[in-house]
Amino acid sequence: MPSSRTTIPPWALLSLATNGILLLTVTLLLTRYPTASVTPAPSGSLDARASETSATEASASSTPEEPQLGPRHQWTYEQWVAQLAREAEAIAANPPDRLAILAGDSISLWFPPELLPEELTWLNQGISGEVSSGLLDRLELFDNTNPEVIFVMIGINDLLRGVSPEAILNNYRLIIQDLRWVHPNAKVVVQSILPHRGSQASWEGSAKLSDIPNSQIRDLNRELKTIAAVEGAYFLDLYPLFANSQGNLRSELTTDGLHLNDRGYYIWRSALQVFQGLQL
Template sequence: MIDAEQHYHARLRAFAAETVAPGGIVLLGSSHLEWFDAPRLLPGRRCVNRGIASDRLGLTERGILHRLDVSCFDLHPAAVVFENGANDLGELWRNGIPPLEAIIAAHERVLATIRGRLPAVPLVVVNVLPTTGRFAGLNALVRTFNPHVARHAAAHGCTLLDFHAQCAGADGALRAELTDDGLHLNATGYALFAAALAPHLPQG
C-alpha cells in the first residue's frame, strides 16, 4: 500500500521536472487514471498522465484543487479528462467525513476552475465507478454522487462519460470481470474504458 502523502508530493515533483509540449490530452484524477496505459490503449492520442493514486478533490491541504497549475494549466492542453471523487466518498464511507455536500461542492469547484481558465478546451468528465466485494458498501454513496457529476458537467459545458453505467452489473455493483480487487479496473476494465473514452478525444 502506498503512502498517499509521499506519493502525492513525489508525483508533483516529477510533473514539475517534466518537459511537455503543449496540445496534449491531460488525464486528471487519481489511481484509475494514473494506472491507465494510455500510450498502448489510445494509440494516436498524445496523453499527459496527471493521475495520482489516492488523490482527492482538495478539501484538505492536498488534492486536485491545489495542483491544477502543474497538472493542467501549465500544459496548455488540447483536451482534459477529469475523473475524481471516489477517494473522498471512500473517506466519508469509512470515517463519516467529509460531508457529502462538501465533496459535491469541491467537484463543481474543480470543473468551474478548469472551465474558467480553459473556456474553449474540450473537457470530458467521467463519473465515479461502481465497486464490489469488500468495497460494495460504497455504492450507495456513488449512486447519490453521480447525478451531481452529471449536473456539474452540463452546467460547465463538459462532455459526461457515464462509465459507471458501462461497468455496473444488474445488481449495480462493479462487474467481476472488470476488477481484481473490487475497486480498481483490471486489464479488461481498462480496455473497456479506452473504448468508451476514445470517441470523445481529439486525434494527435
C-alpha cells in the same frame, strides 16, 4: 402548436444516443477482448512509469507476465506532485499537436499507456489516493499546457474518507470552473465515479467500501452530470459500462474490487474513443 415530444433538445438526444452506443460497444468488447489486439502507445505519450530506474526495468523484463512495482510507488504525496509538475513542464516546453490530460486518482494513474487512444498525446496527472480537494489544489501544475481535452475522475477516495457528497460536488464545481478559466479552448469532461464490489472486494480497504453503497455513487453521479451541464463541461457516464445487474463492479473488469484490470481499461479506452467521436 408542436407537442412537447418534439421539443427535446438536440444535446439530450445526442447524449442518449451516445450512451446507447457505449453500452452496445461494451457488450461486444466483453465477448471479444481475449482475442483483441492492443495498439501500441504513441511515442509522444508521457507517463512517469516510463522513467523507472534501469534496475526496475531489468527486473520487469525478466518476468514480463508479472508487473513489477518500481520506486515511484514508494514516494510521498509531495514527491508525486513534484514528478507530475516535471512531466507537465516537459509537455509545456514541447507541446504536441493534440494533448489530452487524465486528472484523478489511482484509477486514472494506472491507465496503461498502450491502451490510451493513440490519436492523442496523453499527460497522466493521476495520484494514488487523491481526493477532490487535493486535485483542485494542484490543477496549477499543468496551467502552462495547451490541452485539447481534459478528462477528470475523482471522488471515490473522498467517500472512503467520509467526505460529504456536498463537499465533493462543490470541489467539482471549482475544478471545472478553474479548468475552463485557465484552458478556455479545452473541452472538460467529467467522468462518472465507478462502482465497486463492496464486501466481495479483495482490496485491503474493502471494509470501508462496504460502507459506501453503490446507490450513493449513482446518486452522486447524477448530481455530477447536472453540475457538468451547468458549468459548461461534458459528462461521460462510465458507471453503467462497469456495473453488473446488481449495480456492483463487474468481477471480470477488476483486480481487487476497486481498481481496474487491463480488460477494464480496454473498456474505458473504447468508451473514450466512442465519446470523442460522437460528442467532442
